[in-house]
Amino acid sequence: MPNPTAAMLVIGDEILSGRTRDSNMHFLAQEFTKHGIDLREARMVSDDHAAIVGALNALRAQYDTVVTSGGIGPTHDDITADAVAEAFGVSIGIRDDARALLQAHYDRQGSEFNAARQRMARIPDTAILIENPVSIAPGFTIGNVHVMAGVPAVFQAMVASVLPTLTGGEPLLSQTLRIQRGEGDIAGPLSALAAEFDDLQFGSYPFQKDGVYGANVVCRGTDGARIDAAMTRLAALFPDARA
């Protein structure tokens, strides 16, 4: 059975303006790979209502699972929850369960649970809360979409909350061989090997630094013994290669 598929939607002007370099997609990609979920696509859109609704509806129709990051804080540019509600055609308002969590948190802190902070209790109808052990304000799951915060520490905690609830597949294993030969010398033998081991995926990632050049050839699949067999063959073709 093929592994379940997933997509990620990264929401925020700060990524597309180049101010911040996204790390959440990279983190999720690694976690999903370990869990046997096939991350097929990622999109990054700005804090724009129509762009979020459009991307979300496209992705949730096409993939088994969608994870979003960003735009669920207390400020005026945090518009993700409302966009998700519109995408699903459900209403949204301050919800009692989320409000209770946040009220208790700010009471403990001695901070005012003001109007801005109450925005973080706006949750679409029918959604289930995702726990946020870092800063309490919850994410939520609706349908096949998991809506998470953009702050990396919070995002990672929310992924840890959700991951055990997702159906995984066989973890994707990989081995890498570093070959200091021009990629054009590797390509022919690699292509023949890929045709023979057609249950595996082979990627070639060239490098070039300080006059040293070559390619890292990565073999991916779910059967470790097959990967061993393929990489042993490849290594024999390029005796100076290193794992």
Add this chain to the structure above:
Amino acid sequence: MPNPTAAMLVIGDEILSGRTRDSNMHFLAQEFTKHGIDLREARMVSDDHAAIVGALNALRAQYDTVVTSGGIGPTHDDITADAVAEAFGVSIGIRDDARALLQAHYDRQGSEFNAARQRMARIPDTAILIENPVSIAPGFTIGNVHVMAGVPAVFQAMVASVLPTLTGGEPLLSQTLRIQRGEGDIAGPLSALAAEFDDLQFGSYPFQKDGVYGANVVCRGTDGARIDAAMTRLAALFPDARA
């Protein structure tokens, strides 16, 4: 006049598997921001023909300019050029101009210009070559789409080749204020300021580390004097904030 819009398409299994963390999108975002081009969306897809064709056709219809990275090398998983040709409905083959560049390069190196390397001379009809001063194998421009390599050093060189040919707008300027207050205390005053300075964009990016928390508030726009005015007002509201 609003700034021209752009999107980026990052192609490659290595990004979506978490093996490699993309840096090309972040680089392009910064360059476009300086050049006054508004990067509105980025997509990352795997080395899959249909996924590349679909994403490319969606993006080139919606934005003024599209930049792609990845998938134009000599190996069997380098399928970008063929996908671009299909998206534009043009034929593709080994082209004389690209072949001449590569032949001369491999002659100088004393390497064989073999079948794999000749794949890098496959260029869609009507496309114009993009110079690659790093490793010679060219990118290409067709319509509003600029097809570039995934290796960061080569990608950056190709961006430098293409950027002067693109119509820019007014560079997007920004100022940041670091405010060590809960984002929920910042949100109300910030929202009022954003409503008053509605020609500017305001973003709030919370941080939380080693018990210190707060938010970086970023104000963006094309009029430096207006940004100064807005940030002076914001700083007066939060006297302990730092630029």
